[in-house]
Amino acid sequence: MIGSRVGIYGQGGVVPFAFGNALQFDGVNDYVSFASINHGITFTFSFWFKPDTFTGTIFGDSGSATYIVRLVNSTTFRYAAGGFARDFTIPTLTTGVWYHGMLSSNGAGSNLRFYLNGVESTTGALGAVTGTTNQLGRYSTTTSVQYGGVLDELAISVGYAGSLANAAALYNSGNGAFAKDILSNVVAYWRMNGVSGDSTAVDEQGTYNGTLNNFPASGMWVPH
Secondary structure, three states: OOOOOOOOOOHHHOOOOOOOEEEEEEOOOOEEEEEEEEEEOEEEEEEEEEEOOOOEEEEEEOOEEEEEEEEEEOOEEEEEEOOEEEEEEOOOOOOOOOEEEEEEEEOOOOOEEEEEOOEEEEEEOOOOOOEEEEEEOOOOOOOOOOOEEEEEEEEEEEOOOOOHHHHHHHHHHHOOOOHHHHOOOEEEEEOOOOOOOOOEEOEOOOOOOEEEEOOOOOOOEEEO
């Protein structure tokens, strides 16, 4: 079953968290597209990533080269929208290692925050600008920085600014947690539990199923 959750039922019929599969990006031309989400100026992005390189887009907008959530290098993450940009200094990343990232804004322009593995990396102001996203793995169709590596458990919350406590709970010492259980107002949640032959990244929370573009016929769904 596409997008089925992995794991056994616990007490009370609750499904315990398990990563299951994840989606491998080649860093060349593959990406996931879905209907545009306007996240406004108060939002949270949550995602797990295992990079093969250190320049790559996580969330992007096909119609704009100015909206991105991406790796700039091994020590820098960037958020950009509406001509504004903010870089976050993070501990040095290593290829082939899983990390959890969470980016949030409270809408005031003064509390844009990024958390890596449940730890706040930096805090800084950014103009109160709105943004949209409709792609995973690249930004615009003309000027793109493709992501190379694996992505999993990607969620977008609209109208809710995640906290340090949220980031720590999502990371959970590397064991994760369901984003829908930690964040409020989650409008899209791609758990990336596809199997060989699946061409859809199922949104298990909303209606933003993603289409896989330029992926191979098999081999892109990998265990996490």
